[in-house]
Amino acid sequence: MTKELKNLDDVTIRFAGDSGDGMQLTGMQFTSTTALLGNDLSTLPDYPAEIRAPAGTLFGVSGFQIHFGSTEINTPGDICDVLVAMNPAALKVNLRSLSDGGIIIANRDGFNDKNLKLAGYASNPLDDESLSKYHLHSVDITKLTQNALSDMGLSNKLVDRCKNFFALGMMYWMYTRPLEPTIKWFQEKFAKNPELIDANTRVLKAGYAFGETTEIFAARYEVKPASLKPGRYRSITGNEAAAWGLIAGSVKSGLDLFLGTYPITPASDILHELSKHKNFRVKTFQAEDEIAGITSSIGASYGGAIGVTTTSGPGMALKSEAMGLAVILEVPLVIVNVQRGGPSTGLPTKTEQADLSQAIFGRNGESPIPVVAATTPADCFFGAFEAMRIAIKYMTPVIFLSDGYLANGAEPWLIPPVSSLPDIAPKFATDPNEFFPYSRDEKTLARPWAIPGIPGLEHRIGGLEKEHITGNVSYDPENHEFMVRMRQAKVDRIADDIPPAEVDGDPNGDVLVVGWGGTYGAIRSAVEAKRREGKSVSHLQIKYLNPLQKNLGAILANYRHVLVPELNLGQLSRILRSEYLIPTIQLNKIQGLPFKSSEIEEKIDEILSREYAHELS
């Protein structure tokens, strides 16, 4: 039977099942293969909050979404075209992200009475009419897997563990992907257990063959390669990228990296990653708490390493006092906050952008700290690197803001040649003649970095206000004002040392959508869509939150409306308003989820509609 082969620009697939069903692995394999084919793509895992929830429950569903295409792909996809559901709970939890008319591939064997009950289904949705608006394909995945392995004499448990690859095989067939990369992966992964190589390969092929032969699938699809920049690519998550960006900063500055940290979701993976790279002389210190995490890092920086501390919201709050110490000491330090849903413990496994105000203002006294943010998973590499560059050059703590969405999301990354990264040159004091710990570089206003061990540079620093130049404790009123303004001026001056803000789209017009950090992809997709409709909409994504880029005010003035979508109640918006006295239109979402581009598109439409313009005037 030959089947129709349709061409598609882009597709979003979600694999969903129990935590134990291997959905993350399945998704990652589909991703690797798809990347090798040259598609652009973006992925997002969606773990349950519980460590290992009981099988079949709604809260135990684990999902993995991939959006790939022949065009530029900026988000993991608002809505899925295909949902692979291994059990009723997976179906129930994920149905709302499936497009009307979308494809459901359900593992019929998983829809047994027990599971239906656990998911709260009164009748089997595969059999009643409730899914009639979708293309439902229910497949006996478990049984077909068993059949494929029947002659191998494997335990039931082992057989059951293979069934996800049957689903993967079907999807490979449906989207015309090769099996070889996954088979190769089996061979590496299970090198010590040839039986498993054989079993998984068989099942994968069985799934593929099933697609080919069965009647139920009428069509298969092709998604042509995207026109990506030539070069070597890898897939990378935000947390990996951040870790590597920090290592790159260490290599490029010639400074040893010291990470003082305390585990917290979703930042822990940066610790895990960095702790692997001891041959880069990376020292990771799992401290007793966040305060010891940051203060040990300050101690390490004082000693001449580059101190880094990583955390998420509640841990960030705990570090507040010590951040102030780093400010007044003027030591280099990188503070990474992978934001999650708040306030308090909030939604620890979900994403949010609500720590911006805290990053900029959350300390006692006048305590300015530069803040940079990353826009995509791979951009976390550059964000972390840039934070380190600024920290070392300006002798200042720098906050790097990532978020749960970036941290766990992955995308293809064009690996930069190491030579393309700028060198970072720390300025150590070495000459005891005329050494003053709080003298300053004329250009950067940075003080010298005088690390212990140099004869003649013995000096004392601390958290009390210090005299200009000498660094001695000073209670002098004018000196205090001078130093407060000096520390502010030093941070302000960084604005001269960062690239200007750039607009995607026209340099003026009806609407400028201004985002920051991880909303980049969703905004970009939305703005591109509107521009294709001929609307006068542009996009500006802010990576430098403090100081702001110097040309920002001038840019904002060129548009009739400034729309600021944020995953908070309007924290950037507030800053733009006070800084530039311009009205902003807010679009706020606080659901622990990233924006869908459609949400931003709708808001743009609303602004452009006459009524709204009227309301505003």
Place this chain on the structure above:
Amino acid sequence: MTKELKNLDDVTIRFAGDSGDGMQLTGMQFTSTTALLGNDLSTLPDYPAEIRAPAGTLFGVSGFQIHFGSTEINTPGDICDVLVAMNPAALKVNLRSLSDGGIIIANRDGFNDKNLKLAGYASNPLDDESLSKYHLHSVDITKLTQNALSDMGLSNKLVDRCKNFFALGMMYWMYTRPLEPTIKWFQEKFAKNPELIDANTRVLKAGYAFGETTEIFAARYEVKPASLKPGRYRSITGNEAAAWGLIAGSVKSGLDLFLGTYPITPASDILHELSKHKNFRVKTFQAEDEIAGITSSIGASYGGAIGVTTTSGPGMALKSEAMGLAVILEVPLVIVNVQRGGPSTGLPTKTEQADLSQAIFGRNGESPIPVVAATTPADCFFGAFEAMRIAIKYMTPVIFLSDGYLANGAEPWLIPPVSSLPDIAPKFATDPNEFFPYSRDEKTLARPWAIPGIPGLEHRIGGLEKEHITGNVSYDPENHEFMVRMRQAKVDRIADDIPPAEVDGDPNGDVLVVGWGGTYGAIRSAVEAKRREGKSVSHLQIKYLNPLQKNLGAILANYRHVLVPELNLGQLSRILRSEYLIPTIQLNKIQGLPFKSSEIEEKIDEILSREYAHELS
């Protein structure tokens, strides 16, 4: 010899000497007597940062300033009319706060070689011409004191301890104050040691008589009583007032007061004061750190007491995480921050207003907390009381901002009748039928306070996002957004329950000076002065920083210029700009010192001068 008696509207005196010279006592006695005479007044002590600095050193000087008058007195005085200097260091440190032509009363005996050297004087300023622009009276205070006591056979040390009262006696003569109140105080204070009553009384009288008989003082002065509101007054410092305001809140709400705190300058005196009042059932818990201070208070509030925690900047930073917990729990809690110079340890004994941004924004996630501030030392009573009222009524943490200047400063306080204070009615849940921990009062949006011990109300709360109504843990996206907005709405709604902002002066005009908190007195004096000059200047002092008063925006729009003086780099200004999109003119001082009214006057003049107006347009 009869001497000229001149009338004065107001006078500022500064007593200064070694830490051991009893300058605080002297100043306080002058204050009491002056208050009894019916003058309005304001005082400010000025301690050294060191506990007990070596005698004669510059950094060991202790001062006490009193400003009193027959008119309204709003500040301890920009500049002194009289400086009493017990030694060269006291002269050197304080001379810059003496007006040209001011009076110096110097204890000549203190100006010995050793002390002159310690103060860094090459020649004796009492003898060279360096003080020629002042009225210098150098008096052998020590010797005269010894003479007065010569027949009593007291130890040298004891005699030396009396000499401050000689100086006080002179000042009583010079400003025609009675001796009796101080003599009465001697009698009470030294009831167990009649010798000391005798000695101090003799010395006090000797000082008075010296003024009367000596040739050196040509004139004496009278300062008529001010036209104060009739009633019973007492002198009160900001920290005392805050402590009593908290006790008043406890009495008026019928809730036991629990203070969980950790000592820190300049907030510790609130702990000291509250720990005295155990018969009010006040429980003070000196915790192991600030985090235990606030979390124990949260625990106490959970248990049905009213939890309070007191601190200053660095301690406030440490409490950030737990404040977020209080926000999401929605328990009543009062957080008192007596601000001091920052960042970090900064200037611990000096005043500043630089924790406003931290108070409003310094937490992870969307974490709104109402913020109130006090304007004068006595106003700390009402500020603390109001914080408690809001906390209990709205089931929310509330931040009360004081500062070092208010905390240690004192002023006469018209004691309010207890009946004039509003009752505070906590709403306890008692009925297990239809009890839901996160159901809400329609008007206040407050949830019920369900304290442990009530059968049938067993329930569980925590820092994870909770479901509307039931309070169960919820990861639901829409619920999260709903709850985030609900917590914000609850705080916003407090704006309906606070008095509108009021302007001192005309309801519109050239300049509105907008201050907040402890700058009240200096701004008021400055604006009054300008108004007397016929300038179109008004004053608005903000006590409610979050939420802002509802009529504030409308008021600001009525003035050509809005001047915002702050003891920081512009934190309120930033809020006003973002909130109302109006340009503000900043006046910032970050010297660890309060504003002088003259500094504000100058800025007003500058704004009103044509050139400046031009620049702005």
Place this chain on the structure above:
Amino acid sequence: MNLVEDALKAIAEQPPVKYSAKDFQSDQDVRWCPGCGDYSILAQVQRVMPELGIPRHKMVFVSGIGCSSRFPYYMNTYGFHSIHGRAPAIATGVKIARPDLMVWVATGDGDGLSIGGNHLIHACRRNIDLNILLFNNQIYGLTKGQYSPTSEFGKVTKSTPYGSVDHPFNPLLVSLGAEASFVARTLDRDPKHMQFVIKRAAEHRGTSFVEIYQNCNVFNDGAFFTYTEKESKDDHVVFIEHGKPMVFGKNKDKGLKLDGFTPKVVSLTDGTASVNDLIVHNEKDTMLSFILARMSSLPELPRPVGVVYAVDRPRYEVEVSNQILSAIQKKGEGNLEKLLNHGETWTIQ
């Protein structure tokens, strides 16, 4: 407690209820991993509660953050799931404000000994009447498997791929160093023993510190199997009981004898020693408690399990209340009008 006291009094005194374990189960789904040792702890606590004769509305469970700290959600009492490490401090506030409540703390080895170590030792020294249950699984469960301050040296975890280089805390020793007045250890897989120990902790006035060996079958499976599993338990655990000699072994054939300050294992069957030579446990002996705690660091010795230490000393919350009562007795109930008007005042006509 004016208002609150009134509210509480207003509740008609209920006749003492006869509870069953079920009465202490809340309506929340228990969400630990299948097989987790936390289930047993929950079950034992629920079983012991009815025996205490305390109404459940008088009980509060406070916890920090961690798998273990989910505990309060599952107890049908008042419950407070707070922030990481702060449970002892929060519980201290609850207990000082409300000495009438029975206050429990559920915490983990990370929550209680890493970020929360300071609050824990301060609670112990103050001897405030809290019952602290420390679920020791020698791992960070909730954050998916980093080593904890009780993990053994060399432990390979997500954050220590080359093995940890931290010497672990001995929780018994830490609490004894902070002068806790009640220190005990029990095992997730020994329900009867755990019930006994939990009951003893509940009955103790002052801070009770209980270390519970708890299996995290996902990230640190089998950490304590030597002490909890049939095959090895008898030879590696000595159950200590006040007034009883320290005998252990499958056939009660071994005992502990002191050699200087150090316990030595002796055979009770080869004629070299008899029961009379053995250490007799004394819960009130401070030095013995240190010796027992130290045994956990000596691999050749069995692990002591049971009530290691239990003495009476003044309780913080009682002293606080007494000061209040005596101040009221001396000065009378506080009068606000008097306070505002006391001392030096003056009148303007």
Place this chain on the structure above:
Amino acid sequence: MNLVEDALKAIAEQPPVKYSAKDFQSDQDVRWCPGCGDYSILAQVQRVMPELGIPRHKMVFVSGIGCSSRFPYYMNTYGFHSIHGRAPAIATGVKIARPDLMVWVATGDGDGLSIGGNHLIHACRRNIDLNILLFNNQIYGLTKGQYSPTSEFGKVTKSTPYGSVDHPFNPLLVSLGAEASFVARTLDRDPKHMQFVIKRAAEHRGTSFVEIYQNCNVFNDGAFFTYTEKESKDDHVVFIEHGKPMVFGKNKDKGLKLDGFTPKVVSLTDGTASVNDLIVHNEKDTMLSFILARMSSLPELPRPVGVVYAVDRPRYEVEVSNQILSAIQKKGEGNLEKLLNHGETWTIQ
């Protein structure tokens, strides 16, 4: 340490300097109250430093906040006056990053045992090579006189006008409970002894914890006079020395003998006991260290002063460095290009 190592190597190796105490005095005015015990500690430290044979530019003093924490300003070495309670954590970072430096911590009873208690005990358990000097004056000096976690029960202070109700920490016991490898006590008013103890602490590899009884003559005058003043000292202090029997008393006429685990005072002159009956101090005996530490809580016994405990165990910073070195040996120095390109990659033409 690539760059930093190079910079350090570039400094011509200086010939070993012969220092005097003066060389360790910084140019800052010392600003403690006249008569404060801190002066003596400063003087003794400055006297001991020249004997260590370590260049002063290789020394770092880290402190928190408090009168005692002003210490680093007065030492002509590298100095770091940080924030309240965090000195052990900061020092840990310094030492891990720079094992070549000698790192000291100066802290107070509030700084080290109240807000900083957790960092202190974690430093002890990790056995990182810090020398911690805890200035115990049983009061908060800098904040003008509140009680501290070492103040005696019933203490009347600014924050406890009715007397404190907290049972105090015993710093030796806390550090031993956290398994510190070196624990000692000395006295501000015994310069020679203090010098000896400080030198021992300096020479010990691993965390050295030294409690120094320090008089705050302004807010807690005489707190330790029983142990420091001529009239009473001899009868109330036992100076312990490794390998020596525990003799004390004005005429060396008393001794300590063990009765079970508890030391008892015996007379050496009335014939009831001889030197041979006395406890012989052994710095390596863990249980003896607990017995000695506990003695501070027993008023009838003299206070032990000297090196209570000193054993060797693996040091944290050394283990960290070893892991790094062995990783480099196995994998070669990290190569960034390789890292970015390792594993699964693909090429777009």
